[in-house]
Amino acid sequence: MTWGPFLxxxxxxxxxxxxxxxxxxxxxxxxxxxxxxxxxxxxxATEAERAAVRERLGLDRDPVTRYLEWAGGALRGDLGTGYxxxxxxxxxxxxxxxxxxxxxxxxxxxxxxxxxxxxxxxGARAGRRADRAxxxxxxxxxxxxxxxxxxxxxxxxxxxxxxxxxxxxxPLGGTPLDAPEILVLPVLTLAVSGVAVxxxxxxxxxxxxxxxxxxxxxxxxxxxxxxxxxxxxxPGALAPAAQALGLMTGALVGGAxxxxxxxxxxxxxxxxxxxxxxxxxxxxxGIALVLCAVTLATVLLADVAARALxxxxxxxx
Amino acid sequence: xxxxxxxxLLRSGLLVAATAVAGPALLTGCGSGEESPARSDGKPxxxxxxxxxxxxxxxxxxxxxxxxxxxxxxxxxxxxHATLGDLDPSAPDGVRYGVLETIEVNGELSxxxxxxxxxxxxxxxxxxxxxxxxxSLRSPAEDxxxxxxxxxxxxxxxxxxxxxxxxxxxxLPTLAPVADGRLLLCQGNYLVVKExxxxxxxxxxxxxxRLEEFVPGEGCALVRNEEFTHPELSDAPYLDGLELRSxxxxxARAAALTGGQVDFAHDLSPVTARTLGEDERFTLTSTSPxxxxxxxxxxxxxxxxxRDNRVRTAFKLAADREAMVESVFFGDATVGNDLLSPGFPDxxxxxxxxxxxxxxxxxxxxxxGAEGMRVTLTTGPETPGMVEVATLYVENLVAVGxxxxxxxxxxxxxxxxxxxxxxxxxxxxxSVPTPALPLYQMSYGxxxxxxxxxxxxxxxxxxxxxxxxxxxxxARAGLAAQRALWEEGxxxxxxxxxxxxxxxxxxxxVAEDLFEQFPGFSRATLS
Numbered sequence: 001m002t003w004g005p006f007l008x009x010x011x012x013x014x015x016x017x018x019x020x021x022x023x024x025x026x027x028x029x030x031x032x033x034x035x036x037x038x039x040x041x042x043x044x045a046t047e048a049e050r051a052a053v054r055e056r057l058g059l060d061r062d063p064v065t066r067y068l069e070w071a072g073g074a075l076r077g078d079l080g081t082g083y084x085x086x087x088x089x090x091x092x093x094x095x096x097x098x099x100x101x102x103x104x105x106x107x108x109x110x111x112x113x114x115x116x117x118x119x120x121x122x123g124a125r126a127g128r129r130a131d132r133a134x135x136x137x138x139x140x141x142x143x144x145x146x147x148x149x150x151x152x153x154x155x156x157x158x159x160x161x162x163x164x165x166x167x168x169x170x171p172l173g174g175t176p177l178d179a180p181e182i183l184v185l186p187v188l189t190l191a192v193s194g195v196a197v198x199x200x201x202x203x204x205x206x207x208x209x210x211x212x213x214x215x216x217x218x219x220x221x222x223x224x225x226x227x228x229x230x231x232x233x234x235p236g237a238l239a240p241a242a243q244a245l246g247l248m249t250g251a252l253v254g255g256a257x258x259x260x261x262x263x264x265x266x267x268x269x270x271x272x273x274x275x276x277x278x279x280x281x282x283x284x285x286g287i288a289l290v291l292c293a294v295t296l297a298t299v300l301l302a303d304v305a306a307r308a309l310x311x312x313x314x315x316x317x
Numbered sequence: 318x319x320x321x322x323x324x325x326l327l328r329s330g331l332l333v334a335a336t337a338v339a340g341p342a343l344l345t346g347c348g349s350g351e352e353s354p355a356r357s358d359g360k361p362x363x364x365x366x367x368x369x370x371x372x373x374x375x376x377x378x379x380x381x382x383x384x385x386x387x388x389x390x391x392x393x394x395x396x397x398h399a400t401l402g403d404l405d406p407s408a409p410d411g412v413r414y415g416v417l418e419t420i421e422v423n424g425e426l427s428x429x430x431x432x433x434x435x436x437x438x439x440x441x442x443x444x445x446x447x448x449x450x451x452x453s454l455r456s457p458a459e460d461x462x463x464x465x466x467x468x469x470x471x472x473x474x475x476x477x478x479x480x481x482x483x484x485x486x487x488x489l490p491t492l493a494p495v496a497d498g499r500l501l502l503c504q505g506n507y508l509v510v511k512e513x514x515x516x517x518x519x520x521x522x523x524x525x526x527r528l529e530e531f532v533p534g535e536g537c538a539l540v541r542n543e544e545f546t547h548p549e550l551s552d553a554p555y556l557d558g559l560e561l562r563s564x565x566x567x568x569a570r571a572a573a574l575t576g577g578q579v580d581f582a583h584d585l586s587p588v589t590a591r592t593l594g595e596d597e598r599f600t601l602t603s604t605s606p607x608x609x610x611x612x613x614x615x616x617x618x619x620x621x622x623x624r625d626n627r628v629r630t631a632f633k634l635a636a637d638r639e640a641m642v643e644s645v646f647f648g649d650a651t652v653g654n655d656l657l658s659p660g661f662p663d664x665x666x667x668x669x670x671x672x673x674x675x676x677x678x679x680x681x682x683x684x685x686g687a688e689g690m691r692v693t694l695t696t697g698p699e700t701p702g703m704v705e706v707a708t709l710y711v712e713n714l715v716a717v718g719x720x721x722x723x724x725x726x727x728x729x730x731x732x733x734x735x736x737x738x739x740x741x742x743x744x745x746x747x748s749v750p751t752p753a754l755p756l757y758q759m760s761y762g763x764x765x766x767x768x769x770x771x772x773x774x775x776x777x778x779x780x781x782x783x784x785x786x787x788x789x790x791x792a793r794a795g796l797a798a799q800r801a802l803w804e805e806g807x808x809x810x811x812x813x814x815x816x817x818x819x820x821x822x823x824x825x826x827v828a829e830d831l832f833e834q835f836p837g838f839s840r841a842t843l844s
Binding site for chain 1: 374375376377378379381384385461462530532533534535536537538560562564565566569572573575576578728
């Protein structure tokens with residue numbers, strides 16, 4: 001299959017996936033305990049006051065109508081208005097998303113080479129001591145919830161030693177890059193989690209390639225060690241690893257919810273957490289939809305990267 | 318009763334002015350207390366930027382305090398906008414005026430004349446006039462999104478008939494004769510905003526500080542407003558700048574303090590406060606009654622066993638209040654007596670303290686045929702200490718023979734579905750500082766759903782009498798109402814916890830500008 005039909009197929013698959021996810025997001029927020037009326041009107045509001053709030057928020061209409069209106073707005077880039085402060089949800093997300101993407105990007109920049117190096121090391125020596133050491137190590141780290149990992153790093157690098165700030169306070173009027181030290185702990189937490197996941201994915205792909213006849217042939221020709229890994233195992237493992245790492249990237253953006261909350265980093269994850277706490281339904285819906293779109297987009301990019309690395313991928317066999 | 322978080326209280330529209338309380342005297346230092354701000358020449362030191370952390374909203378935050386109910390909203394608004402006045406029982410009118418010089422009321426109690434101090438200006442040098450005061454009081458009443466507390470004046474004053482007699486004089490007719498109009502207007506939360514303000518960062522403000530930078534959800538940087546004239550202190554404000562940061566999590570606020578990222582952290586959890594209290598680098602300050610928050614449980618009278626007053630009394634006697642204070646708050650809390658609002662002048666402290674008497678509780682349950690009754694106490698981490706107190710209380714109930722279990726909901730869910738909350742058999746809640754009798758009218762009497770079935774018109778009448786009269790008659794009715802609540806009410810209020818802040822050494826003058834539980838910085842100094 002040539003690139004044109006390949007890309008068309010992927011993009012066409014992207015649209016219904018996002019539409020299905022938007023239904024899930026809308027449905028899930030409908031199922032949240034309580035309703036926006038309770039959150040906005042306050043618990044002591046009379047029934048008349050609650051009815052007035054319900055009407056003002058448009059919640060007196062049926063869910064299908066509201067979904068269609070919301071989805072139609074989303075198509076035009078209008079995700080509605082947040083209950084808190086009455087600001088545009090699209091603007092709120094535009095304020096916060098770059099911070100989260102920066103965090104995820106930096107984490108990926110650390111995690112990607114580390115995952116490839118460790119994954120290759122383990123995969124090329126599958127079943128041997130190096131593989132067992134790497135696999136056990138990443139398994140241990142992968143088993144740690146992100147908030148535990150964050151707390152450990154915080155204690156070690158900030159509270160105990162004072163090397164880094166404990167809270168990621170962005171200078172007012174500036175960007176996180178104006179105080180790069182505030183990025184270290186959140187990036188490290190995400191990167192360590194990412195390495196744990198990524199290494200296992202690369203290791204799995206590498207081990208499969210390392211057992212292939214052409215790698216065996218290379219070995220018989222006397223090629224071993226880093227040269228074997230870099231020239232014979234890595235090229236074959238790159239395509240499956242790219243797809244797996246695409247999933248990891250999506251997970252990094254999603255994982256920012258926990259990490260941003262722990263470090264008080266002003267990204268989309270912290271915003272989502274606060275929006276849920278305040279029952280700001282339009283904001284919850286908007287952020288969840290954008291996170292879904294980002295994840296789908298990274299998967300799409302990973303598919304494209306995998307195809308570029310191995311043109312046989314995506315072709316009918 | 319409903320969850321009386323700050324936001325809720327503002328929504329409910331009853332920040333009651335009826336009781337003037339001694340704000341500045343109510344902060345007590347748990348650590349070394351505030352330090353002397355004086356220089357060697359006796360004058361407070363000028364200069365420095367204080368960095369403080371509060372609970373704020375997310376990126377949806379705006380500068381319009383009429384629609385924002387977080388601690389950060391209130392503290393920022395009082396830094397940016399001058400008040401009409403604050404409650405002060407030691408002052409002749411019961412209030413300490415801000416931009417006002419006096420408030421005069423006519424003999425028929427039908428019109429209030431507000432006279433402004435001369436020479437007041439906004440941060441851009443423009444004059445602050447009576448028109449700005451009228452707009453500040455009137456505009457929130459016309460905006461459906463405004464918090465109800467800011468609509469309260471419209472329920473008392475006839476703004477359509479208001480007259481601006483000159484730049485310094487505003488006459489507000491009342492809708493009906495009112496005796497406590499001064500207290501209503503000078504609660505500390507009615508602030509003067511420039512007429513027709515859109516609350517954009519560029520708009521001129523009247524308070525001790527002016528805005529330099531505002532990042533929604535992250536914080537704001539303020540600098541001293543040189544145009545501001547403090548009604549009592551010619552040199553105030555003393556700080557060059559004030560940086561207010563939004564950190565929703567108590568642990569994050571404490572971490573920012575210990576890491577040197579802020580100088581002042583507001584509203585800390587008991588465990589965090591305990592940890593910081595042991596660190597000599599920081600000074601811990603806790604509020605005292607009445608500025609305390611009640612943690613309480615309410616028995617639903619729709620559930621059969623609780624209709625028997627013997628069962629309700631048994632549930633009250635079963636609570637080991639001292640143990641809760643000691644183990645959850647490490648002693649830094651107040652034992653409750655099943656009545657809300659301790660420390661306020663209308664609180665009935667004549668009523669004897671209810672003892673911890675598990676034997677009598679068992680006996681009463683047996684007499685009522687409720688021995689071994691099953692009940693689930695539902696709670697959630699809505700405020701620090703809430704779940705821990707509920708956990709201990711369930712143990713207390715089990716110890717007297719109740720088959721009690723605890724259901725802990727995730728944060729933010731306890732009150733999210735309020736109709737469902739009002740159906741719980743035994744529900745946890747908390748209150749914020751509000752005088753006892755207005756609080757009763759706001760959230761308990763008149764078949765309020767928050768009262769979980771309490772329906773006593775006779776007690777409602779007593780409370781109305783207490784609020785509508787003065788002197789002996791008022792006191793007698795107030796005591797009788799609270800006696801009835803103590804003996805027959807469905808509320809177990811075992812603990813009142815303080816609002817605890819921590820700061821680095823060298824900060825002073827914050828306690829002198831306290832509004833409810835929120836610190837002010839118009840008199841603050843750094844040494």
